[in-house]
Amino acid sequence: HMTAEQYEEKRNRKSFFGGTVDVWKKIVTVWSSINFYQRMIILATQTTIFVLAVYFIQQGGLTIGGLVALNGYAAMLFGPFVLLGRNWQTLQNGLVSIRQTEEKIFDTPHEIYHPQNAFSPAKINGEVEFKNVSFGYDKSTTVLRNLTFKVRQGERVAFVGKSGVGKSTIIDLIPGYYFPTKGALLVDGHDTRQFDLTALRNSIAVVSQEPVLFNDSIMMNIRYGRIDATDEEVIEAAKNAHAHDFIEELPMKYEQLVGERGIKLSVGQKQRIAIARAILRNPKILILDEPTSALDAQTEKKISETFEELMKGRTTFIAAHRLSTIRKVDRIFVLENGRIVEEGKHDDLIKKEGGIYRHMYEYQVGV
Ligand SMILES: Nc1ncnc2c1ncn2[C@@H]1O[C@H](COP(=O)(O)OP(=O)(O)OP(=O)(O)O)[C@@H](O)[C@H]1O
Ligand SMILES: [Mg+2]
Structure with missing residues (x-):
């Protein structure tokens, strides 16, 4: 049957993998999709601005100076998102730390419970x-x-x-x-x-x-x-x-x-x-x-x-x-x-x- 040590180790694994790691994986997934969509949004917006700008300039409603200003505002708006994307690296590092912790907790050498050619009686007498x-x-x-x-x-x-x-x-x-x-x-x-x-x-x-x-x-x-x-x-x-x-x-x-x-x-x-x-x-x-x-x-x-x-x-x-x-x-x-x-x-x-x-x-x- 299961020993108390085995029970406790199972419990630790469960709370470690069931708790911390899962939450982190979720966060990282959300962040990585933010990273992806953010690029798409920036790209789409910049393309739209460019197309519209060409159109407005042709119509005479927008000067070249106005276009430069508009680009500046767009950069201000998207700046924070770019910063967010850079934090991606930090999150990746976090994930690496979690993996290392996992190794430390579960792969450290155990006490040698079963030495080679161990004496392993079903019952002892108690002398x-x-x-x-x-x-x-x-x-x-x-x-x-x-x-x-x-x-x-x-x-x-x-x-x-x-x-x-x-x-x-x-x-x-x-x-x-x-x-x-x-x-x-x-x-x-x-x-x-x-x-x-x-x-x-x-x-x-x-x-x-x-x-x-x-x-x-x-x-x-x-x-x-x-x-x-x-x-x-x-x-x-x-x-x-x-x-x-x-x-x-x-x-x-x-x-x-x-x-x-x-x-x-x-x-x-x-x-x-x-x-x-x-x-x-x-x-x-x-x-x-x-x-x-x-x-x-x-x-x-x-x-x-x-x-x-x-x-x-x-x-x-x-x-x-x-x-x-x-x-x-x-x-x-x-x-x-x-x-x-x-x-x-x-x-x-x-x-x-x-x-x-x-x-x-x-x-x-x-x-
Ligand atoms: N885990 C340990 N690491 C290092 N030294 C220890 C450890 N446990 C006990 N000692 C030291 O070994 C000596 C014996 O300690 P032990 O706990 O066996 O005494 P004790 O007779 O049970 O005392 P008490 O009556 O207070 O329970 C003490 O000097 C103690 O400081
Ligand atoms: Mg004692």
């Missing part, structure tokens, strides 16, 4: 292994240093640590948004570099730290999780994500436009839309990047309840800011300077004298 993974966004800085750990199918793990330590970076490696600079990341034993990215991402749902909503209806925004889902399935997912109630209160309900051209939603509402998307997707690997901004207690409780449901039977990665949400996970990784410095269950980590996690926990609960 994830980091093998000596180091990563930096550029050559001069290293964000992750030599991470090694294995997450079993269905296991729930969480990453904690200071802002900027690399929690979001780690989980962005899993769907192949980035690849390790050193070492390898294996999903079901296969390097993500070798994966068919469409196949990999079809089995992963991401609820990102700042969920992105598209300039489209709420209905379509949820449907991004699975482009061929029915309206009923979308509404069902919204109910499970505790999003249905607030959607019903919007002026246009599910048809409400959101994003730049629509209404603004709060971070908590956006996350619930993103969770509904994830539910629709029914993934084997689930990734939750907690928002940094504080949610109100009620929304937070609702989101964590939903999430509890969603995590069942799926390998789950959480980048956590609130330690309360990760008490029940199987393993917590504490990060510092790009390395894992502590690892274990919440109950064990809080017992560790002088431990970093314990310190963070005490700070958050206000001991």
